Amino acid sequence: MIRTGLLGAATAALLAAASATAQADTAITMIQCGDSLAEGYDRFIAEWEENNPGYTVDVEIIGWSQCQEKITTLAAAGTPVGLAYVGSRTLKQFAENDLIVPVPMSEEEKASYYPNIVSTVTYDGTQWGVPVAFSTKALYWNKDLFAQAGLDPETPPKTWQELYDMAATIKEKTDAAGYGLSAKTFDNTMHQYLHWVYTNNGQVIDENGEIVLDSPQNLEALAWYGKMVDVAQEGPTAYEQDDLTALFNDRKVAMIQQGPWVRVRLNEELNWGVAPLPLGPQAKGPGTLLITDSLAVFKGTGYEDKAIDLAKWLTNPVHQFFYEKTHGLTPLRPVPGVEQMVEEDPTWKPFLDGIAFGGPEPLFTDYKAFQNAMIDMVQAVVTGTKEPEAALKETAGEIEAYR
Incomplete structure (x- = not known):
């Protein structure tokens, strides 16, 4: 028992x-x-x-x-x-x-x-x-290349026009490209374009959930993106943003758009500054892709x-x-x-x-297809195979299917 x-x-x-x-x-x-x-x-x-x-x-x-x-x-x-x-x-x-x-x-x-x-x-x-x-983005510039080109090394561009003009001067008067342009088949090519959209008061999807890619603000952004080919490194379709950071570190490009983590990845001897992204004609304030x-x-x-x-x-x-x-x-x-x-x-x-006037990464049901369509659009304009207006209209219609 x-x-x-x-x-x-x-x-x-x-x-x-x-x-x-x-x-x-x-x-x-x-x-x-x-x-x-x-x-x-x-x-x-x-x-x-x-x-x-x-x-x-x-x-x-x-x-x-x-x-x-x-x-x-x-x-x-x-x-x-x-x-x-x-x-x-x-x-x-x-x-x-x-x-x-x-x-x-x-x-x-x-x-x-x-x-x-x-x-x-x-x-x-x-x-x-x-x-x-x-993550947000800002503009990094090489102060020594600015000085070498006869530009004020402490005054970065504040507008798209100033960005282009300064980049053109640098490309003409130094051995470096003025601006690092991303157009590789890679997600941040779309991101880089969206920075231009959000620095020109543009949107991809409005507050009612409607696709508004085909807008004057976004057309300006795409046209200027294509225009920057003139002052960028050779062959933009071979580069994504991290490739451009390497060129910036090697003093081969004078300006790039990148995130805050790059601040601690730059060569110690590099003389650089960082400023808000330059603004487009329709901008209401500093912007960035969020x-x-x-x-x-x-x-x-x-x-x-x-x-x-x-x-x-x-x-x-x-x-x-x-x-x-x-x-x-x-x-x-x-x-x-x-x-x-x-x-x-x-x-x-x-x-x-840039946060206050920034915009979100658009949400789509088929995000990959949306992203690929946007990359194709940017590449078409950068390579000159399509005019910006035609490329924008075509892509705006295509992405309706990916909502």
């Missing part, structure tokens, strides 16, 4: 322990793109797990080249990851295919971001992700609410600013510390100045 009772007690204890373990093993799966876990995330995740007993976070790190494909494949196969790092450009496609859930934001949460940031994750009036990484990546919550895991909570915890103002500082990204919010950051390093300021 005593032996049986002990066995019964032991069995009960084992069952209780197994039950507790089962509860503790409710793992929220998460995919982060890159080579390693983002700095600080181990601490943030541990804190979240402590505040949410019964849940753990299982993070898988996947290289950039395979990351988005694996996330999409898992979701389409009905075995979704709980939370994943995605390009915000893909959110509409995921939403239209019922693969992700909305991530509701309060008015207070929306107001905490810089202007227009929330629009990068908004489709049909609903937020479908939490912004986690943000590109975000997001944390998206996938449907069908059974713990979507917890995944949303985790996403917001990882990207709360304190955690997010730490992430931005360690990764050299443009801040998403005007949090305490941003002003000090700019005071300590004024080269940050141009990357913030």
